[in-house]
Structures are given as structure tokens and as C-alpha cells.
Amino acid sequence: MKLTLKIWRQKNQNAKGSIESYQVEADEHMSFLEMLDVLNEQLISEKKEPVAFAHDCREGICGTCNLVINGKPHGPQTGTTTCQLHMRAFKDGDTIFIEPFRAKAFPIIKDLVVDRSSFDRIIQSGGYVSVNTGQAQDGNAIPIEGDVAAKAFDSATCIGCGACVAACPNGSAMLFTSAKVQHLGLLPQGKVEHETRVQKMVAQMDKEGFGMCSNVGACEAECPKEISIENIASMNMSFLGSVLTKED
């Protein structure tokens, strides 16, 4: 299949970027990133600079890849990361627009690569259970109801890719933050610190320059792990509760 690619090129964080056009020949069984590999091989053979894009595991779990394809984070398929998208989702002759995840809190490093270290700092602010190695009791000491464990698991499947932020018109990180708050808050081990955790994480999220949530729902729609927007509602309740009950 012959494709026209319109790709965002930007030399570095401070340079001005622009959309450049490329022609590439792909096979329908290729993954989207393999198609970009082909383009890069082509550019290298012409002694031109390859397109920088982020990727690593290429099986949908590390959360590194982050392309906006035809206006959608991770492309047209639901529940799919960029690396899991295959070219059979496109047609011969298609023109494909490829841009980075854009948000104030995700500055561009080069071309399609962005800096998402703000997510790390949100986790550092409180996204953990305070237990040192060696302090644990027996793993079966506290039974956890299957449904509760499953719900916590659903929130814990977040891969930290940032599609929720890129999809949100406000550049909000509420889905990411609330998924972690819910994952830990639902489990008995994480309940102890729940109230302080939610306050600290929300404060850090604001500090990083992420926007407010206005219930658009684009985050849930574009999340490759299909994490529910209910997490946000629950976090809002927890946050409100913690503000009302907790003394500063």
C-alpha cells in the first residue's frame, strides 16, 4: 500500500515545528511503527535525518509510544496503543497525519517525542503505599473481595502513556491521577493513606500545569487501556471528603 504521511517535525524544544510530507510503501501486516521504521530506513539511505518517535516494548504495555494519528491519540482503533495498531486499519492511497501528544505539561523534545516526567512527579507526590521492604505481613492475611480486587486492577492497568492528557481539550491529567488514587484507595493496604494521598497528588497535578476536568470524556474514549471515567468521579468525591474532614 502507498501512503502519504504528514509528520510533525521539530528540531528541539525551542525550535519552530512544521508538518512535512513523505511517501512510503507499506504492507498491511506491518505495525504502524514498523511502517515508520521503513520511512526512517528510507530517509537514512537518502542521508536525511530520520523522524524521532518514542517506542520501546511494541506490545502495548510500556506506555512509551505516543502518536496522535489523524487527530486521535494512538490512532483510530479503541483500546489500542500506537504500537499495536496495524496497517490493515488503513487503505492504499491514504494520507495520514502524525503528531506528538500535545499538552502544556508535555513539552516536545524532538519531532514526535515529548517529555512526560510530570507523570513521574505526580506518582512521587503520593502514588504509593508507605511500606518498607520486609515490613509486610502474610499475603493472605487480609482477604480482598474478588470484585474489589478486580476494580482496583482495572484502575491499575494504566500504562502512563498520557493519551488522556493529549485527548483532553484542557490538557487535564485527571484520568491518570484518579486511576492511581483508585487503584490504591480501593485496596485495604492503600486505604490508610488515601486521604493524604489524594490531596498531595491533586496538588502536584495542578503544580505541573495540567488543566481542569470539565467532564468531556475524551480521556476515557482514547485511553488504550479503556480506564473508566468513573475513577475521576470517585477521586473528586474522595478529594472533597478529605478537604472537609482533614485538618491541615
Place this chain on the structure above:
Amino acid sequence: MALKNNVPEGDLAEKWTKYKSTMNLVAPNNKRRIEIIVVGTGLAGASAAATLGELGYQVKCFTFHDSPRRAHSIAAQGGINAAKNYQNDGDSVYRLFYDTIKGGDYRSREANVHRLAEVSTDIIDQCVAQGVPFAREYGGLLANRSFGGVQVSRTFYARGQTGQQLLIGAYQALSRQIARGSVTMYNRHEMLDLVKVDGKARGIITRNLLNGKIERHAAHCVVLATGGYGNVFYLSTNAMASNVTAAWRSVKKGALMANPCYTQIHPTCIPVSGEYQSKLTLMSESLRNDGRVWVPKSVADAEAIQRGEKTGLDIPEEDRDYYLERRYPAFGNLVPRDVASRAAKVACDEGKGVSKTGLAVFLDFASAIQRYGKAEALIQGINNPSSKQITELGEKVVEKKYGNLFQMYEKITGENPYKLPMKIYPAVHYTMGGVWVDYNLETNVPGLFALGEANFSDHGANRLGASALMQGLADGYFVIPYTIGQFLSNEIRTPSISPETPEFAKAEKEVNERIQRVLAVKGNQSVESFHRRLGKIVWEYCGMARNAEGLDKGRKMIRELREEFYKDVFVPGTNEEYNPELEKALRVADFLELGELMMVDAKNREESCGGHFREEHKSEEGEAKRNDADYTYVAAWEWDDFEPILHKEDLEFKNVELKTRSYK
């Protein structure tokens, strides 16, 4: 060089307990002054850095990823073993130890493996306390499943994302220490050299991947947790950026590389679809709990499938060869990985492969769907269920168990595995070989430690499923925090190490020269094309089956490829910018040397054991044939560009009897 493994005296079952309670300690006031470098943030690195930080050491932690959470441990699917015996099915520390020794084909160190089995139970407790959402039974207690090579259910799991959940747990523990200031995190920093001062490991040279800045980092000791070298094959289940550079650079500074020829070829991966392919995707071994592996009995049927004229559904039951169940009735589809992979190769070599390329076998869930469907109908009280109902109910059960894996398969192949049997083929997955370490996980370079997949110590010639996660976390949470004290207790009078010394300056200069060397070639071939060619050579001559002639040939070809690389590689851009092609070039340059050492090691080992199968050494039934009289040793190699030098550590088995491994 005499290799001292420093295994403590005493009964096997008491060694670790006694050693722990008598080893040297570092007092809290001294810990505050002592700096430790940890390279890598996978399960081993993140757990080590977090725990050492909790203990009060000053830790500097490095990863080339943009975040510690992206390390490739995240992709482990199936589970983590622990000798909890929650299932009351006869498991014990000894049994886990024994299974691991036997699974490794009697080529690992008894004392290390026993310690691993002992601490396995603590890992589960620790992870539960961190909030890792393991699978649970209806009553709220932890669930288990079985993995290859064992007859008990001791594998804990979190759907098909166990590695992700465990790594997030360790990452969160690490994040907590970063916030407390006990760990300083350096993202996007790649270790490009080890620095030794007076024979001891005292620092590393890194490249800041964002701007190319070469930096010196000093500490009292260095811990490598940098993973395996499976990407030497180019196509593997490893992530694209996984590499051997940190370990290999340490080898070039005097550490020894042990058993590099022991590589694990995982039997259930999605087959290669074309030349453009960049990586292979694993289908968890847990699928073999319920999937049945088969090929057609006749070559004619297989050829019809290869041409696309038939599918698996067109082959009647009596014309199918469930070859694992036939050859290994005791373990059936759950034989260890090396055995299952070789059996798949044998079937495809006979012309019975079931894909366009002829390099695939079926993994079929039809009988499991029927079995579960019938059971579910009973549970739901449906009398005389129709076959459609049974299938639907069965598919639901299978979906609950393996849903995300089935979905992943469908995304990649475009085929529905509930309806058509999956096609799978072996692929490189893990490397048992690695940097040589003693009982303390210290290399032969004082102050240099290696953890997790980066070391060689626990899996012998073949790793059992769900044991990599166990080893990574055992090393990081429960071994290194103790054993590092054996070295550091002698360093309490050593002041802070200065990076402004001739040793650091020299190492930095060498790194700059290496970078300039690859940039200066300005040839005509991409780094990727060299990596692909290297991978093909290693797969062809040092893959699932090896022989002396092929290994000699492979070695020569890699040598020639290395020469060509330095004459004709093209690396665009400069050092002083974000330059992924330059990163790749430096990694491939190191793979080109390691690949040669693998050939040398495989040639030296005149026996078949675990993942190392020498065609000259097999039984009449085609099974691996060990040579215990001559090869019950660890081959630890000192790198020499002309001829690597072999050092042997004899393996002593005092607690298990060496037997021919049988899964029949």
C-alpha cells in the same frame, strides 16, 4: 584467576539464614555517607534502589528510559513463582529449589537457587503490601496457576500483566524514595562505561540522551540491573531498546561473562510475518495450561495449510499430532520451554509447519472451551445444553482467564483465536547467561554487583516460567540489601569518591572516542541493517540447535560484519543532540562483540543442556545429552579481542543427584 563463589559453609537449608545473621553490617550513621549507583530500573533495579534508599544509603539510580516505569520487566505476562503452598498441593521451598535446579538442567549453583526459593514467599507478601492486585479466588485469597516444568500450582499472577503490576509496585516504592531524597533519579541517562579506581568499581560514565552530554558519576560501589542480551538476535520478545552495553562495558573492564550461550527460546510466540518485522510478541506460557499444541500428522495436510487451502479446522481429530502429549505424557503441554521449543522445531523441520512460512505450530483452545463450557453449564444449572451454548459458555471462561492475550493475538495477526487455533513459533525471550557473580551477587570486580537477568546465577541452562520475576525481585528486595554490606562494611572509612581523577578522565575520553568513531564512519548502511544481519547469523548458528562447524562459521561471519560496521555504517546527526540512531549504533557495536563470545562459549561446551542444544550431543530419541563428567562448570569468560579466556567455576551438587532430565 581463581573464581571464589563465597558460598557460606553449612547445611544448604541453613546457609542463608546463618549467613544473614552473621554478616557484616553498616551502621545507620555510615549508611548516610555511602553512595551507591544502581543502573537499571526494572524489577531488580527498582526494588534494589528503593530498598537501599529505605535503608539509608545515598542512591543514584539510572535508566535510559524516559521514566523508570518503562523498563522491560513491565512486559512479563504470566506470573511469579513462590513456595507458599497455599494450594496445599505439596509445594515447599525444597521443591521449588529442586524444580529450578532440574529445570536448569543441573547447571546452576545450588546455594543461590535455594536462597531464591527461600525468599520467594517474602516477595509475595511485600508485593501485596504495596498494593499489587494479584488474582484472587472468590473467598478473597490469592489465586495460583501452573507453569511449565512443575507439577504444583505456585504461580501468582495478575491477569496477563503480572510484570506490569509488579514493576509498578517497585516503581512506586522507588518513587517514594525519590520524593524523600534518598534516591536521586537520572532518567534518559545511558551507562556507557564502568570506572574502576584501584581495582574497585567506583563509578560510571553516562550519556545524557537528551543533549549528548557525557557525565561522570562516582560512588562507593556500582550495581548493574540492566537486563539480558536477547536483542543480540535482533528479533526477540525484548523491547527495542534492551541492550547489553552496561554489562558488556563492565566485561571490557574486567568482569567475566558467564555462560553467554545459554539463551532461552520461548515456545509460544507469534510467528514472524515478514522481513520488516521489528520484534516478536510472546503469548504467555500460562496458555499452555489450557491450549493444546499440535501439527497435522501428514506433510500433505501441512502443505495445504501453508498454501492457504486449508485451516486447522479442516483437519479431523485423528489426523492431528498432539506431539507434546504424545512424546511427554507426564507433563504434556506443560513441558519446560527448551523442550517445547525444540519439539516445535522438529515438527517444522519435518515439513509440518502450519503458516505461509512453514514456521508455526497450532496452539488450540477448542477442547478447553468445550471442557469449561460443560462445567459452566452444570454450575449454572443448564440441563442438556446445546453445543452452541457450551461453546459460548466455554469461550467466556477462556476470555476471563486469557482475554487480554487473545485480544493481543487478534490485534497482531488479524485472526480470531476463539475460532481458529492460534499459530505460534519459538522466539528468543530470555538469557540465562550473564555477568558472573558470587553468592553476594558481586562480580569478580570488587564493588561491582549484578542483579536479575543481568547476572547468570540462578537459572542454569534453562529458566522455568514465572521465575524471572521471582529472581529479579529476590535479588533487589531481599538479597542485595544484605550482601552489599559485605563489601561496604569495609568502606566506611572511604571518603566520598571524587569523579575528578585520572581514572574518570580516561574513561570519559574513551567514551567520547567511541562515539566519534561511529559518527565518523559516514558510510552507506543503517545501524538497523547491521543489527538485522547480526541477528540472522546468531539465530542461524547459535539458535535452537548448534554444531561446531556452524559455530566456527558464525564466529567468522560476525567478525567480518564487525569490520564492515566500522567501515560502512551511517549514523546521522551529531553527539550533541537527541539522537536515537547514535544510541542504537553504540548498542549494536557491543552486540557485535558479545555475539562472537556466544559462539565461542557454545563451541566450547561439548554437550547439550537446557537451552544449549548441540546437534552432536543428543540421545537416540533426539533429547539433549549432558556431559556431567566434563562440563559441570560455569564457563566465565574474560574478554580478549583475539581469543577470549575461559575461567571455570566447578558446580558442586551436594543435595541433588544429577539425573537425566525426563518429562516423559
